[in-house]
Amino acid sequence: MLFTDRLFKKVEPVWSSYLDHPFVKGIGEGTVDEDKFIHYMRQDYVYLIEYSRVFAIGSAKAKDLKTMTIFANLLHGTMNYEMDLHREYAAKIGISNEELEATGPSSTMTAYTSYMISQAQLGGVENSIAAVLACAWSYSFIGKELARWPGALDHELYGNWVRMYSSDEFAKIAEDCKELINDITKDKPEDELKALEDIVLRTSYFEYMFWDMAENISTWPVKELAR
Numbered sequence: 685m686l687f688t689d690r691l692f693k694k695v696e697p698v699w700s701s702y703l704d705h706p707f708v709k710g711i712g713e714g715t716v717d718e719d720k721f722i723h724y725m726r727q728d729y730v731y732l733i734e735y736s737r738v739f740a741i742g743s744a745k746a747k748d749l750k751t752m753t754i755f756a757n758l759l760h761g762t763m764n765y766e767m768d769l770h771r772e773y774a775a776k777i778g779i780s781n782e783e784l785e786a787t788g789p790s791s792t793m794t795a796y797t798s799y800m801i802s803q804a805q806l807g808g809v810e811n812s813i814a815a816v817l818a819c820a821w822s823y824s825f826i827g828k829e830l831a832r833w834p835g836a837l838d839h840e841l842y843g844n845w846v847r848m849y850s851s852d853e854f855a856k857i858a859e860d861c862k863e864l865i866n867d868i869t870k871d872k873p874e875d876e877l878k879a880l881e882d883i884v885l886r887t888s889y890f891e892y893m894f895w896d897m898a899e900n901i902s903t904w905p906v907k908e909l910a911r
């Protein structure tokens with residue numbers, strides 16, 4: 685059994701719950717509040733900056749050139765392909781790249797990325813890939829699912845988001861992460877596999893919290909501090 689098959693059994697109930705989350709449903713049905721969506725995209729932009737650091741750590745810790753190159757390509761894909769989506773949305777409503785980058789990080793964003801970065805720093809290259817796996821793979825999972833919902837791909841505002849995360853290019857990013865974790869874990873003992881499984885499960889919980897942050901931010905008594 686591939687390690688990713690084992691992981692999928694573990695995370696599937698959590699990932700399926702994303703599809704019932706009001707914010708994710710709102711993107712698929714085209715009903716999510718526009719201000720909430722912009723706030724989410726701004727948080728997601730600063731999230732992706734921190735997430736990219738995990739690829740950089742993985743590349744630095746890799747023991748061979750092939751693994752180093754895969755991490756470098758994933759970093760490139762995030763910064764130059766995925767983050768273009770956020771820059772395009774921001775440009776449409778008059779937010780410059782500089783303003784986008786200066787977005788004050790929410791506590792949820794900070795907690796999630798701090799966890800990923802600390803796991804990547806604490807362990808070997810396998811921790812880096814475990815830390816980013818749920819991010820890439822669950823977005824591809826959500827994108828493919830929402831693409832089947834009536835009108836989701838063509839929605840005037842949210843269609844771009846659904847098209848990006850259901851695209852073959854994005855699926856390739858998720859597949860590269862899956863292939864890498866399967867390769868890296870081939871001869872690992874059970875205690876190490878379990879530790880990696882825990883990272884993937886915990887980041888899947890953080891993903892849920894991120895959707896919750898996107899939906900509920902306006903009701904929070906906290907403010908985002910400057911970066």
Ligand SMILES: Cc1ncc(CN)c(N)n1
Nearest residue numbers: 728731732819820823894
């Ligand atoms: C919070 C989050 N998680 C994952 C992804 C997909 N890279 C994302 N854009 N944002």
